[in-house]
Amino acid sequence: MGQSKTTTMHPGLVRLGEQRAASVQNRVADGITWFAGSMWFVYLHVVLFAYWILTDGTPFNDPFPFGLLTMIVSLEAIFLSTFVMISQNRADLRRQVLADHEWQLVQDEEQQNEELLTISRQLLELTQRVHTLTTEMHTTINAPK
Secondary structure, eight states: OOOOOOOOOOHHHHHHHHHHHHOHHHHHHHHHHHHHTSHHHHHHHHHHHHHHHHTTTGGGTOOTTTHHHHHHHHHHHHHHHHHHHHHHHHHHHHHHHHHHHHHHHHHHHHHHHHHHHHHHHHHHHHHHHHHHHHHHHHHHHTSOO
């Protein structure tokens, strides 16, 4: 039988995703970024550019050297570069959420380590006292009368 692989998402990333989903602007940007980063985007452009070039731009009233196509592609490049930066900002925010969580874990572990060291010192001191008392008791019991 195959085991199902489940992944648990970090709670900080879940909250971040919920915050992003609450904003229409973020949802639109995420959708455009997702589509622009897909092979469907590439296929659409291959078909559109092939059609434009094979028809010599006639349906768009844009004969060779395709000034309108050049302008459209330039504008698209400007917007896509902006969406790349938006995506990078989102990735940086995700990394920051994880880094903040890791920092908090390190702080908690350091506090726990200090508590364990304190307890270890107390145990060592008690062990030494018990040893001293045991030695004194044996000495008293075994002393000549």
